[in-house]
Every structure is written in structure tokens, then in C-alpha cells.
Amino acid sequence: MGIFKHHALENIEETDDFYSAIDRENLVKSLSEERPYTYWTIELYDQKNGIRGGGGLGVLAADTRRVAEQMRVPFTLITPFYPVEFHQEVKPDGTVLDKSVPVDFRDFGFELVDTINIKCNGELVELSVVQKEFQTTRILCVTEPNFRELYSGESGSDHRLYQEVALGFGGYQALKLVGLKPAVMQLNEVATFFAALARLDELVTNGMDFYEAVVYTRKHSLYTNHTLVQAAEAEFSLEQFEKYVFPNLRSKPVKKWIRDKFEEGRIRLSSVTIEIAELKSGVSKLHARVADYHDLSGEKVKFKAITNGIDIPYWILPDAVKFYKESVILDRFCLPTEKYAEQIEKIDASQIREIKKRGRVFLNAVLKTRPDQNGKIFQIPEDRILFDFKRRFVDYKRPWLPFSDLERLRTILESHQADYILSGRVHSGDERMSEKLREVLEKIESDDYLREHVHYIPDYDENIARALSVGSNVSINVPIVGLEACGTSWEKDVGNMCLLVSTHDGGVADAPKESYLSVSGADENEEIDSLYQRMEEAAAAWENDFDLEFFVKKQLQAYLPVISGTRMLKDYLNFLFKKV
Numbered sequence: 001m002g003i004f005k006h007h008a009l010e011n012i013e014e015t016d017d018f019y020s021a022i023d024r025e026n027l028v029k030s031l032s033e034e035r036p037y038t039y040w041t042i043e044l045y046d047q048k049n050g051i052r053g054g055g056g057l058g059v060l061a062a063d064t065r066r067v068a069e070q071m072r073v074p075f076t077l078i079t080p081f082y083p084v085e086f087h088q089e090v091k092p093d094g095t096v097l098d099k100s101v102p103v104d105f106r107d108f109g110f111e112l113v114d115t116i117n118i119k120c121n122g123e124l125v126e127l128s129v130v131q132k133e134f135q136t137t138r139i140l141c142v143t144e145p146n147f148r149e150l151y152s153g154e155s156g157s158d159h160r161l162y163q164e165v166a167l168g169f170g171g172y173q174a175l176k177l178v179g180l181k182p183a184v185m186q187l188n189e190v191a192t193f194f195a196a197l198a199r200l201d202e203l204v205t206n207g208m209d210f211y212e213a214v215v216y217t218r219k220h221s222l223y224t225n226h227t228l229v230q231a232a233e234a235e236f237s238l239e240q241f242e243k244y245v246f247p248n249l250r251s252k253p254v255k256k257w258i259r260d261k262f263e264e265g266r267i268r269l270s271s272v273t274i275e276i277a278e279l280k281s282g283v284s285k286l287h288a289r290v291a292d293y294h295d296l297s298g299e300k301v302k303f304k305a306i307t308n309g310i311d312i313p314y315w316i317l318p319d320a321v322k323f324y325k326e327s328v329i330l331d332r333f334c335l336p337t338e339k340y341a342e343q344i345e346k347i348d349a350s351q352i353r354e355i356k357k358r359g360r361v362f363l364n365a366v367l368k369t370r371p372d373q374n375g376k377i378f379q380i381p382e383d384r385i386l387f388d389f390k391r392r393f394v395d396y397k398r399p400w401l402p403f404s405d406l407e408r409l410r411t412i413l414e415s416h417q418a419d420y421i422l423s424g425r426v427h428s429g430d431e432r433m434s435e436k437l438r439e440v441l442e443k444i445e446s447d448d449y450l451r452e453h454v455h456y457i458p459d460y461d462e463n464i465a466r467a468l469s470v471g472s473n474v475s476i477n478v479p480i481v482g483l484e485a486c487g488t489s490w491e492k493d494v495g496n497m498c499l500l501v502s503t504h505d506g507g508v509a510d511a512p513k514e515s516y517l518s519v520s521g522a523d524e525n526e527e528i529d530s531l532y533q534r535m536e537e538a539a540a541a542w543e544n545d546f547d548l549e550f551f552v553k554k555q556l557q558a559y560l561p562v563i564s565g566t567r568m569l570k571d572y573l574n575f576l577f578k579k580v
């Protein structure tokens with residue numbers, strides 16, 4: 001018997017043992033092709049399908065959908081299709097230049113379904129509904145030529161509110177247009193609040209009692225929070241809601257409900273998302289514990305910890321995935337097997353080196369298409385140790401930390417025949433980080449060894465992220481402790497057998513500090529000292545089979561269950577469809 005009726009796939013039984021780990025009875029009752037799991041997100045990072053996100057929030061969305069596809073879960077992801085995206089270059093003076101590039105959904109296999117309307121600022125706005133199907137899943141988008149890019153303008157601005165309203169009210173209409181009803185709504189951050197509001201409005205308009213409708217909407221909504229501090233969130237004004245939100249609501253009690261949530265004419269979407277979603281999750285153990293959110297009565301919000309995982313087949317070198325499966329470390333769904341820890345114990349250095357050798361070939365092929373800051377194409381020879389730091393260039397991630405003491409950095413790299421690749425992207429208009437990047441580039445240029453062996457690759461994206469995880473030996477992850485909600489690039493690194501040099505934060509803190517090369521200190525200077533010590537240890541480990549095995553095994557034993565995107569999806573399904 002198949003899990004879901006009317007399934008296009010012939011062989012659904014394949015996934016039976018995955019579902020046996022879930023409350024299957026309830027799941028089968030609740031989910032079907034016409035009533036899918038719906039996932040709402042303002043950001044999706046899925047370049048292959050023409051949608052480039054900003055960072056981890058979008059990567060998580062793409063990974064969740066891909067894993068749902070592999071597990072044959074009826075799943076619809078609703079997101080905007082942005083008609084423009086920005087790419088970044090470094091100018092000869094070291095400052096960054098953003099270039100906008102138009103993107104057409106037709107070039108990525110999306111079909112135009114029809115158009116719908118929402119009301120904004122006294123006008124009807126026509127949105128195109130476009131979609132692309134993938135087995136049991138689909139990406140359903142709203143778009144229009146003036147939608148602009150992801151995160152265009154200030155948060156809290158009219159255009160952001162317009163984009164969020166278009167996703168929520170527009171996306172909800174789009175769902176009906178294609179004949180679907182949401183079994184559950186996962187709200188990936190508060191920018192998707194209006195989707196739940198659209199549902200509430202529909203229920204009440206169709207005659208359901210207001211309080212019953214609230215209870216019903218709450219029961220079927222999950223708010224996934226990625227932020228630590230509620231106060232950091234932008235607010236919207238009542239005037240903005242008068243222009244963009246209220247015209248899209250038909251029900252008077254719903255209008256009143258939302259109007260009553262304003263305090264001194266301002267509203268934060270988190271405060272109402274907390275009210276409309278009974279289920280709430282955070283993205284790592286630490287984050288779920290420390291996220292400081294309060295509901296309108298002042299009560300602290302409890303978040304269930306569901307640590308972000310990654311789509312292993314997408315981010316990890318196929319040779320490595322094959323190795324994990326053949327070694328009975330991962331099962332065919334990429335879940336750790338029952339005896340994964342024992343099996344990892346058997347890994348030897350020659351296997352690690354062989355996988356990394358193939359990974360380096362892959363990296364070098366990608367590097368042929370990615371010039372460094374000087375416009376030069378370069379390669380990393382097989383026998384050299386490679387360090388990498390690849391991240392959005394934001395303050396708390398501290399990309400400059402390894403450049404604090406150039407002498408020490410040079411000594412480590414030179415004595416171990418090592419190279420260093422830094423890849424990043426500065427947020428549009430972030431002058432401070434643009435200046436920080438310029439300073440790092442100037443430091444690199446000032447030193448004869450670093451100039452040859454430290455490369456900056458602009459326009460950090462999925463392709464370079466994956467290539468570096470696959471092809472480098474040591475990855476550096478040094479967010480200021482307390483500021484990373486989860487982070488997933490370190491998961492790609494651990495899965496690809498890089499040694500992880502990291503502060504104890506985000507999802508890294510799901511396991512004890514002894515699980516990896518931990519950077520710590522009472523202040524930043526101590527952390528810098530600790531960072532160089534760990535970099536030195538990591539490089540030395542690559543020169544010694546015993547140490548290499550020791551570190552790689554320990555990381556995999558600690559983190560493989562965390563990393564597994566299948567484990568994450570299983571956790572979400574269990575949380576959403578648990579028996580009541």
C-alpha cells in the first residue's frame with residue numbers, strides 16, 4: 001500500500017521505512033496531493049530554478065522541498081519569483097559593485113497558470129501565478145514585472161510590505177487557483193504572516209465563527225523563527241496596513257482582530273505570527289532556547305528546537321554520499337543508520353584523502369569559472385592544504401577575524417603549504433562591510449605570500465559554497481557567540497570531511513565543544529589567539545593520518561544526525577502531525 005493516494009509515482013513503497021519512523025496514520029489522513037504540506041517563504045535559494053536567495057533562510061527552504069520530494073511528501077512551496085537579482089563584483093579599488101540582472105521564469109521551466117489580483121494603495125495589482133512541479137512537490141510563485149528584487153528597500157518600507165502582502169494574500173489565492181488546500185502552513189519567518197491571515201479571513205468569510213476560525217488556523221500553522229531578538233524586527237504602521245493589508249481582508253472581525261494588535265499605531269509581525277500559529281520552532285537547540293520572544297501578554301514564547309539539516313545528496317560530493325551508504329553510515333534516505341557511530345569508527349585516512357582528492361578536482365573545475373578579486377583564474381593543486389571562509393559578509397560572522405594578525409596567518413599558511421579562499425557577498429548598501437572587505441583585500445595585497453595564496457571570490461552563491469565544502473580541507477566559521485541561529489554551511493563542510501574550526505554557536509552547539517576544533521575566549525583577542533591555534537592544529541592534522549581520522553570521525557559521529565535533512569523533515573512531520 002502506498003503512503004499517499006493518487007500518487008504519480010509507481011513505487012511509493014520505497015519510502016515505507018522512512019514513514020515507519022513517523023506517526024504514519026495521522027500523516028496519511030492529513031496529507032494528500034490536494035491537501036499538501038504548504039511551506040511559505042519570502043526567500044528561496046534555488047539557483048537551478050531561477051530563484052536566488054540571500055542566505056540560510058532560503059537555502060533551508062530549498063533543502064526542505066528537495067528532501068520532501070525525495071521522501072514523496074505532498075509539498076507545495078509558495079514564494080515570490082523575483083524578476084531581478086543582483087550580482088556583485090569587486091572594483092580595482094577594492095570596493096564592491098552590484099549589478100542587476102533580469103530573470104525570466106520561463107527560462108527555468110515555470111508555467112504560467114493565470115493571473116490574480118490583490119489590492120494595494122488604492123489600486124488593483126495583477127500578479128502572475130507561475131509554477132513548476134517536481135514529483136510530489138511544487139514551487140508555486142507570484143510575480144509581476146515591478147516586483148523588484150529580494151529584500152529591496154528598507155525592512156519596514158512600503159515595498160517590503162507590498163511584497164509580503166503579495167506573497168500572503170496572492171499566494172493564498174494562487175493555491176486555490178491550482179486546486180490545493182493547505183493541510184498545514186509552515187511560515188518560514190514572519191514575512192509570511194499574511195498567508196495565515198488570508199486563511200483566517202477566508203474561513204470567517206465562508207461562515208465559520210471567528211473564534212473557531214482562529215483555533216483552526218492556529219492548529220494548522222507552524223511559525224519557524226530564525227531570529228534571536230524580537231526588538232530587532234522592523235515595525236509597520238497602521239497607515240501602511242490601511243493601504244496594503246485591510247483592503248485585502250473581507251471579514252470585519254478579522255480586520256478588528258488585527259487592528260487591536262497595534263500598539264501606539266505600530267505593529268511587529270512576530271507578535272501576530274505568534275498568535276496565529278500554535279506550533280513554533282527554532283532552528284537549533286541553542287537558538288530555540290535563547291530566542292527572546294514574548295507574546296502580547298508578555299509571556300515568553302517557547303520554541304521547539306528543530307535544527308536545520310541539509311539536503312545531503314545536493315551538498316555533499318556524490319562519491320562521499322556513496323561511501324557513507326556503502327559503509328552503512330547513512331541509509332538510502334540519507335538518515336544515519338542505527339550503527340552509524342560504529343561504522344564511522346572504521347573510516348581510515350586513505351578513504352578520507354581519496355574523497356577529498358576527488359572533491360579538489362570538482363572545486364578546481366568550478367574555480368575555472370570564478371575569477372578572484374584581481375580578475376584572475378586560479379587553481380589549487382592537489383597536494384596543497386586549503387582553508388576556506390565562505391559566507392555572507394555580515395558583521396557578526398566576522399570574515400576579517402583570520403586577518404587580525406597577518407604575520408601569524410602567513411606563518412600558518414606558509415609552514416603548511418596552504419592556501420586560503422575567502423568568498424562572500426556584501427549586502428547592497430552596507431557601506432561598513434564594504435569597507436571591511438576593502439581593508440581585508442588591502443591586507444592580502446600588502447604581503448608577498450598572502451598575495452599569491454589568499455584569494456577572494458566575489459558574488460558568493462550556492463555553486464561556490466558547494467565547491468568549497470567539497471574541495472577544501474579546513475573551514476572557518478567564527479560568528480560572535482550568541483548571534484548565529486543555526487548556520488548550515490558548516491554542515492556542508494562536516495559532511496564533506498573538512499575539519500571545522502568554529503566558535504560554539506548556532507547548530508554547532510547542538511553537540512559538545514569537543515566534537516570539532518573549537519574557537520573560544522573571554523574576549524575577541526583571546527578568540528583570535530584560539531582561532532590561530534586551531535588553524536595550526538587543523539593544518540597539522542592533514543599531515544598526520546592518525547589525527548586526521550580522529551577529527552573527521554569525531555565530527556561525523558557528533559553531527560551526522562544533525563546534518564541529515566531527512567532527519568529534519570522527519571522532525572517537522574512528527575511535530576506537525578503528532579497525535580493530539
Ligand SMILES: *Cc1c(COP(=O)(O)O)cnc(C)c1O
Nearest residue numbers: 055056059461462465487488489
Ligand atoms: C549554505 C549557504 C548559506 C547558509 O550559510 P550560513 O551562513 O552557514 O547560514 C548561505 N548562502 C549560500 C549561498 C549557501 O550555500
